[in-house]
Amino acid sequence: MARENFNDLQAFLTVARAGSFTRAAAQLGVSQSALSHTMRGLEARLGVRLLMRTTRSVSPTEAGERLLRTIGPRFEDIEAELAALSELRDKPAGTVRISTAEHAADAILWPALARVLPEYPDIKVEVAVNYGLIDIVADRYDAGIRLGDSVAKDMIAVRIGPDIRVAVVGTPEYFTQHTIPQHPTELEKHNCIGLRLPTHGGLLVWDFEKNGQVVNVRSDGQLVFNIGTHILRAALAGAGLAFLPEDMVTEHIAQGRLVSVLADWCQPFMGYHLYYPSRRQSSPALSILAEALRYKNNGFATPH
Numbered sequence: 001m002a003r004e005n006f007n008d009l010q011a012f013l014t015v016a017r018a019g020s021f022t023r024a025a026a027q028l029g030v031s032q033s034a035l036s037h038t039m040r041g042l043e044a045r046l047g048v049r050l051l052m053r054t055t056r057s058v059s060p061t062e063a064g065e066r067l068l069r070t071i072g073p074r075f076e077d078i079e080a081e082l083a084a085l086s087e088l089r090d091k092p093a094g095t096v097r098i099s100t101a102e103h104a105a106d107a108i109l110w111p112a113l114a115r116v117l118p119e120y121p122d123i124k125v126e127v128a129v130n131y132g133l134i135d136i137v138a139d140r141y142d143a144g145i146r147l148g149d150s151v152a153k154d155m156i157a158v159r160i161g162p163d164i165r166v167a168v169v170g171t172p173e174y175f176t177q178h179t180i181p182q183h184p185t186e187l188e189k190h191n192c193i194g195l196r197l198p199t200h201g202g203l204l205v206w207d208f209e210k211n212g213q214v215v216n217v218r219s220d221g222q223l224v225f226n227i228g229t230h231i232l233r234a235a236l237a238g239a240g241l242a243f244l245p246e247d248m249v250t251e252h253i254a255q256g257r258l259v260s261v262l263a264d265w266c267q268p269f270m271g272y273h274l275y276y277p278s279r280r281q282s283s284p285a286l287s288i289l290a291e292a293l294r295y296k297n298n299g300f301a302t303p304h
Helices: 003-018 021-028 032-046 062-087 102-119 172-177 184-189 228-236 246-254 284-293
Strands: 051-053 058-060 094-100 123-129 143-147 156-159 166-170 205-210 213-218 242-245 259-261 272-276 301-303
Touching: 003 021, 003 032, 003 051, 003 058, 003 062, 021 032, 058 062, 094 102, 094 284, 102 123, 102 143, 102 228, 102 246, 102 284, 123 284, 143 284, 166 246, 184 205, 184 213, 228 242, 228 246, 242 246, 246 259, 272 284
Parallel strands: 094 123, 094 143
Antiparallel strands: 051 058, 143 272, 156 272, 156 301, 166 242, 166 259, 205 213
């Protein structure tokens, strides 16, 4: 049967269950004459009588009973599924895939997920940690997290964290054997622990600024890692100087395990943003996560 006849079948079910054209018409929101016309048309197309009509009631024929038993449960299943889908508007579900840098995953993403996921048990989140500026659309991610100045201009961006400062740190023991640098160019004499970037295979350049003067230093040393926590571990072991987000080393500095240098050259820069292709394509689950991540001080969705 053609799909356009499904409404006729639904009308038949309503009449058969109500036992009255009057009651069925009220339930369907149509006139009694229109409903009678629909039923005559359905019976004509099927070539069989479905309803026995009397002045007081309407009841299914043998063929009508068979049709009622066959399609009734199926329509109930459809109605139940549609109701379940409607509930998803109030109870978001599904998997959200996010690409993020390690520091953002530890400092911002995980605390937000720990708060929000217990409230939405049907939301699943897959987190891929990498430093590459990947194409989230081509790689089938729902969203990415990167520093604000590295987000593509055609993306929707939501600020999720404050401005970030980096720190150059080493152990007190390291500085008993090496002079404390007063200018970024003096880092060339130090054992600097490098971060390998997967995007182009190069090492992260250490950027400094003071009084409008910008200095870029290419780290050089015995050790190179592609994960920030490994760099921190090496610095704590006295293996060299690390260039890391300040919040990763604040506690170690306070406890005397690390010493910060060149602090006046380490200026803040734009913090992390959650970004995704289009508001129209965002799922309810992604919207929930975006709101949980939104930077409350001055965060707002900013179309680039």
